Structure formats: structure tokens, C-alpha cells
Amino acid sequence: MPAKRVRLLMMNAALGPLDYRVPDGVEVNAGAVVVVPLGPRQVLGIVWEEDRLPAERIDDSRLRPLIGVCDVPPIKAELRRLIEWCADYYCAPMASVARMVIASSAALRGAATMTEYRLTGGMPERMTAKREQALAALEGEQASLRELAGMADVSEAVLRGLVNQGALEPVEVDCDRPYPQARADYAVPELSPEQAEVAARLVAATSGGGFAPFLLDGVTGSGKTETYCEAIASALERGQQVLVLLPEIALTEAFLRRFEERFGAAPVQWHSSLKATERRRAWRAIAAGTAQVVVGARSALFLPYARLGLIVVDEAHEISFKQDDGVRYNARDVAVMRARFERIPVVLASATPALESLAMADSGVYERLVLPSRFGGAQLPDIQLVDLTEEPPERGEWIAPPLRRALLQRLEKGEQSLLFLNRRGYAPLTLCRDCGHRLQCPHCSAWMVEHRFSARLACHHCGHEMPPPKACPECGAADSLVPCGPGVERIADEVAQILPDARVTVATSDTLNSPERAAQFVAEAEHGAIDVIVGTQLVTKGFHFPELTLVGVIDADLGLEGGDLRAAERTYQQIAQVAGRAGRGAKPGEVLIQTRHPDAPVIAALAAGDRDAFYEAETEARRHAHAPPFGRWAAIIISSEDEAEARMAANRIGDTRPRLPDLQFYGPAPAPMALLRGRYRFRLLVNARRTAQLQHTIRQWIAAVQHPPGVRVGIDIDPYNFV
Numbered sequence: 127m128p129a130k131r132v133r134l135l136m137m138n139a140a141l142g143p144l145d146y147r148v149p150d151g152v153e154v155n156a157g158a159v160v161v162v163p164l165g166p167r168q169v170l171g172i173v174w175e176e177d178r179l180p181a182e183r184i185d186d187s188r189l190r191p192l193i194g195v196c197d198v199p200p201i202k203a204e205l206r207r208l209i210e211w212c213a214d215y216y217c218a219p220m221a222s223v224a225r226m227v228i229a230s231s232a233a234l235r236g237a238a239t240m241t242e243y244r245l246t247g248g249m250p251e252r253m254t255a256k257r258e259q260a261l262a263a264l265e266g267e268q269a270s271l272r273e274l275a276g277m278a279d280v281s282e283a284v285l286r287g288l289v290n291q292g293a294l295e296p297v298e299v300d301c302d303r304p305y306p307q308a309r310a311d312y313a314v315p316e317l318s319p320e321q322a323e324v325a326a327r328l329v330a331a332t333s334g335g336g337f338a339p340f341l342l343d344g345v346t347g348s349g350k351t352e353t354y355c356e357a358i359a360s361a362l363e364r365g366q367q368v369l370v371l372l373p374e375i376a377l378t379e380a381f382l383r384r385f386e387e388r389f390g391a392a393p394v395q396w397h398s399s400l401k402a403t404e405r406r407r408a409w410r411a412i413a414a415g416t417a418q419v420v421v422g423a424r425s426a427l428f429l430p431y432a433r434l435g436l437i438v439v440d441e442a443h444e445i446s447f448k449q450d451d452g453v454r455y456n457a458r459d460v461a462v463m464r465a466r467f468e469r470i471p472v473v474l475a476s477a478t479p480a481l482e483s484l485a486m487a488d489s490g491v492y493e494r495l496v497l498p499s500r501f502g503g504a505q506l507p508d509i510q511l512v513d514l515t516e517e518p519p520e521r522g523e524w525i526a527p528p529l530r531r532a533l534l535q536r537l538e539k540g541e542q543s544l545l546f547l548n549r550r551g552y553a554p555l556t557l558c559r560d561c562g563h564r565l566q567c568p569h570c571s572a573w574m575v576e577h578r579f580s581a582r583l584a585c586h587h588c589g590h591e592m593p594p595p596k597a598c599p600e601c602g603a604a605d606s607l608v609p610c611g612p613g614v615e616r617i618a619d620e621v622a623q624i625l626p627d628a629r630v631t632v633a634t635s636d637t638l639n640s641p642e643r644a645a646q647f648v649a650e651a652e653h654g655a656i657d658v659i660v661g662t663q664l665v666t667k668g669f670h671f672p673e674l675t676l677v678g679v680i681d682a683d684l685g686l687e688g689g690d691l692r693a694a695e696r697t698y699q700q701i702a703q704v705a706g707r708a709g710r711g712a713k714p715g716e717v718l719i720q721t722r723h724p725d726a727p728v729i730a731a732l733a734a735g736d737r738d739a740f741y742e743a744e745t746e747a748r749r750h751a752h753a754p755p756f757g758r759w760a761a762i763i764i765s766s767e768d769e770a771e772a773r774m775a776a777n778r779i780g781d782t783r784p785r786l787p788d789l790q791f792y793g794p795a796p797a798p799m800a801l802l803r804g805r806y807r808f809r810l811l812v813n814a815r816r817t818a819q820l821q822h823t824i825r826q827w828i829a830a831v832q833h834p835p836g837v838r839v840g841i842d843i844d845p846y847n848f849v
Contacts, residue, residue, distance in 0.1 A: 131189055133179055134171030139219035143181040147189035157200030161193045168193060172201055172224060197236035199413050201430055204467040211463055217821055217841040218453040226428040232402060233409040238301045243294045244268040250291035256284045302410050305394055308418050310359035312390035321353045324495045328357035331471040332436050339462055341487045342475040344497030346706025350475045354438050355388050366435025368419045371457055373444035375399055379645035381421055396422030399640055424457035434468050437461050442474035443699050448846040477706060478699040485755040507708040507715030511733045514722045523620055524612045529678045529718045530624055536676045537625050537657055543676040544659045545617055546704040550634045551575040552616045553609030563600035571801040578615050588803040617680060618660045633661035666703035672711025677704055682721040682729055690848050691753055694728045698740055701732050752813055758820055761842040762810040769806040775837045776808035784827055788815040799849040
């Protein structure tokens, strides 16, 4: 009798699929996560259908047995099909996609408990300053010693002393304790007629089941969140799970609060700031079906939901939904595919939809639901252009006179202002006034950015940091290094000079780098503790501050620089989104856009509030260029620590390019970011007609070319980052 065997997708892309023997008495189904021997090691694999995962079939006598089956539900067929689709579409190894599904190795170990600690109310025999600090900071807290030490800003040794003194006590905690349950009827809102009509359509789709992609196209402040929450309520009533994708961790806290007010319990979170124990708990609850609603970053899309009934992609136009390394996927598009495999509705919500999404709606693939006006009678803000060629700022300053006057007026009225500049730090460039030397990252083709808050120079591409040198490293001149150009920190300094009594906050990914800091920022803004917010793209979306009545865009032309395919669309989206922060309450809003090119189509469209005209012009330009959605792009990125080796590999790939009528090639050439993280980079761009078999052609082409071990070849389908 032949041995019972299974084919496994291994978690190591270099291995390929392998067959193993199933021991007698062990039941293993497709999708099971198993532990198997590989040489002297034990590794993970997922049981796969043999006909969907071809491999060399070896003799039964050579099969090694499974070691064990992990105590988690099998990966469902729908998710296995998504893994296959992602690997095929994005030209990525299936193992790399599957690793995003098995995102918590601790979750595979079965039920477990852990020890946490809390205050007993007792006092230590001997009090020290650090012990007193810990006792004050940890009131009402319960966590591991390491986490408590971080909360109290003391060493673990201080806390162990408090344990020995009986002031802290251990508590055994179930790692998989259930989350509080949300209730669909907890606090049902009163919707406007427009919202109610859209909500009814989403509820009908959620209740009826079946794949149904929606584009929820509503102006800023129209109440898109409240509308799709009715579809979430419908899913909860049916015992289904819901996934809500957000583009930024900073938005999570505001959404959590709104969700809890509506449903009486917070949703389950999934993002990079979670501790390992939190990831384990969330993963197992999602797989078991007890996590009702998950709010997360793009990686939450690959979690093994037991009963997924609805997917919502909020701010669906956001570029941060595109992963730029590893598996280079776009979460917006993968969300639609997951909904298709799961046969459920998916909602793409945005005030400024991606042009590709609008094209899908125009062609009837997506159903478009429109919210054309703000909720509660609030009006869209008045938008004015400030022509910097006619009303320039004073020398060495960046805020023009009309915006200065508007800031003063808002402060006198007790209202809030927001200044937008999509550039972190104090200055994007530091140079020597004596010899002209520019401080550059040693690992990247990028300038070092000055950050005065942290007194560091930083590379925003590889993360390299250094203290500002006292003298020019090129010519040795002392006190000769000067900052050039503005970042948000420099704008904040200028605001402090204009409004010395104003309370100014800088809001960037540097300052709001955790959910807790983001929550603190939101609380301060809502309670009137901030007069002026100076921020990057992080503040362009999701925030609702009723007293914020003025938005100033410092440099509207910044995003139009360079050769980015989507530069005009991205500029329109960012500025329209940040403009939408103004006047969301009862008071009218005003937006001042500083520009040197008031006649540029994107700037003129923003001033006129004519989104449709902009999108029509942009659509025709894309059609003429065979760019998405009328054609497709792919990037081939070749890199090595040796520049000559990278160039030779790129030329070898370029020389073997396929000659096909529906493909055009550009390059190879040095990438705009020619050195990144110590690796020299060359790039080819492929422009394909919609009819081309792009992925199949690229896979065959690249696989046929051999390279030295130090060369890496990356494939980016539908690239967003052209650096």
C-alpha cells in the first residue's frame, strides 16, 4: 500500500515545494500548517493541492515523515488562491506571500499563558526616587516587566525590587483571552438622506453576499466612515468578520475611538507597532473567528480570517497602500481580489479616488456610490491661490504675506490653522557656504536632512543618522554649514516668530510615530490646546478638528517636481485632502495655496474646485501615453554592492529583452536613486499594452539570465515609486 503523502509549500522560497509522508493515524487536510524535518532543522510548511503546486515526485521510500500539525485552523482555500494570485501577478515567490499569512510564529504554538504584573497597593519598606516614579506611573496598568519598565521609564531591576517588596504582584494571563464584543445596535447614528441611501446599498450587498466592489466617492467631511459603518453593523449581525484597512498607524487611534463610540467596543488592531504577544493574540482570534472587526495596515489583508464578510479600504487612493520592498503589492488591488475569492463586498472609500479606480467605476466593474456634500450643513472651504511671483515671502522666509495675515486673524479669533509641507525635518539640504560641499548619505544618493528637534542629520531612505559636524568635512571651514530650503520644523520656527504666543505642533511620522502619540495629538487638537499644526502628508487625511478653519499649503509645486508618472494626480489628492481639513464644523473654512505656477492644470483645478475637469485632462494624458489604466508599467531593478557588477548585469538583462510589438522598454539606466542602502541600482522600465502577457513575459525573460551571487533583481508590477 503506497504511503500517504502531502505536498508542502515551504516558507523558504529557495526550497521549492517538497513532499512528505503522513504518519499513520494522523489526519492532515489541505491548508494545514505543519512542522517537518529539513536536514537537522525543523521548518514550517503549508499543505497544498498537488495539482496546483507542481514538483518533482520522489519515491515513497525517500519520504520523511511530518513531525507535527500546528494547533491552528487550516489556511482556507480562498486564502490559498489569493497567495497563488499574488505570487503570479506580482512575480513574487509563493513562499514570500505565504509568510505574510503566517505572520506570528508564536501563534502556531497552541494555547499558552503568560505572566503580567500589577500594583498591589502595598508600599516597599524602602522608598527611592525611581520606585516612587514607578508607583506613580503604573497606577491601573498591567503588563510584562519589560513593558512596565518602558511605561515608567525605569529599569527592570527597579521593578523586580518592587516585586520582592510585595508592591507588584504577578498575574497569570491567558494569551488568547477573548476581545470585548462589539454590538451592531450600540449607538446607531442618524444619517442624512444621502448617507442613508448609500448605507442601504452597502447593507444590502453585505446581507446578500457575493462579490460586490464599491467605490465610495464622497467629498471630505461627507461622513463616509459613518456610512460604511452601517455595512459593518450588518456583517456583525450576521456573525461575520470585517477588515478595515487604513494607510497610516497615526489614523488608527482616531478610528478606534469613533468605532468604539458606535459599536461599544474597540476593534482588533494589526500593525507594526504591536508587541509580539499582541500579534499572537490577534492572529489566533482572527483565525478562530472571534475577532469581529480588524483595523490594520496593509499586511492585515493576508491574515487567515475564518468568516470574512466585508473589506473596507479607507483613503483608498493613498500611495502607502503600495509595498515597495519584498512582495511589491498594492493593498487596494489585492483587497479587491481577496473579496473576489471570498465572494464578499469590498468598499474603496476616498474623497480623491485613484484614477484607476474611477476608470473601473466608469466601465461598470465597480459600483460608484457618491456623497456629494458635507454632513450637517458644513460647507466646503473657500480656496484661494497665492502667486509667489507676485507676493513673495520676505528673504529667508517661506510664508507669504497673505498667509501670514490669515494666521494672525485665526489666532485672534481663537481658531486653529494647519500648514502643510510634505517635507520632514528642518531643511532638506545642508551645504558649505565656503566650498559648496553638500552633506550626502554615505549609503545612498540622497542629501542628509537636518532635524533640529533631535539635533541629528538623517537619511530618509536608509535611516542613517549622524550629529551635525562642527566644520565642513570637505574644506574644514568652521561654522560654514548652512541649511537650504524649508522642512516642517523650519516652518514651525517661522510661525513662532510670526505668532510668538501661539501653541505650535509639528505633526509628521517622526513626531507621531506610535498610536499613543497620535492619540495625544488628536486629543490636544480637539481640546483647543494647539493653535497651529505644521504637518506633512500625515495630516492630509482622516482627522476631524471642528475649530480648524485655515489651511495653508506652503509649496504646492513641490510634488510636481521630478518625473513621477502620477505626480499631478498625487499633488491633486494631497492638496485636496489637506484642504478638506478646513471648515469641517459650523465655522467656514479657508484654504490658501502658495504656488509659483498658478496656471498649471492641477493648481488651476484645485483653485476652481473642478475635480472632474482635472481627472478628464489627466485621463487623456494617460491614454495618450499608454499609462495606467490604459496600459501597464513594470520596473526591473538590478542592484549590487559593486557598481560595475550591477551595470554588467543590467546590460545583460537589457540585451536579452524580448522583441514584442505590445511591449516598450526604457533603459537600462542608473535609477534616480542610484545608490540605496549601499547598493548600486540600475533600472529598466517596461510599458505594456493591456493585451500583453506582461508577467509571463517578464518571468521567462529574467529567469533565462544568470547573474553573480551579489546581484539582486527585483520586479515591481504597477510601480508607484519611480526612484
